[in-house]
Amino acid sequence: MSNENEITIKTRLIGMSTEVCGFVGTHEVMSMNSRIDGEWIVGSSSCLPTDPVRAKLYLDCMCRVFARAGEHGAP
Numbered sequence: 889m890s891n892e893n894e895i896t897i898k899t900r901l902i903g904m905s906t907e908v909c910g911f912v913g914t915h916e917v918m919s920m921n922s923r924i925d926g927e928w929i930v931g932s933s934s935c936l937p938t939d940p941v942r943a944k945l946y947l948d949c950m951c952r953v954f955a956r957a958g959e960h961g962a963p
Contacts, residue, residue: 895949897956906960907931910953912942917949920957928962 892913899908902921909919919931935946954962 893945895945895952897949897952899956899960906957908953908957908960908962910949912945912949917946918953920953920962922957922961926961928957 894913896911897908898911899906901907904924906922907919908921910917916932917935918933920928921931922928933950935950936943938946
């Protein structure tokens with residue numbers, strides 16, 4: 889079971905696309921997907937409203953999603 893403040897980044901291949909998802913605890917904070925044409929989109933993002941401490945965790949998680957997606961070709 890994950891800690892409610894633990895940041896986890898998951899990457900998975902879906903056909904010819906890549907999906908990168910970031911979680912704080914079990915809450916999905918953000919996902920990014922590559923499309924078949926090579927473009928990247930933010931598939932979902934949800935983190936507010938929340939308290940400032942949690943918001944900082946969510947921001948860190950989002951930065952990690954962008955970094956991981958960059959490793960897979962995102963701008």
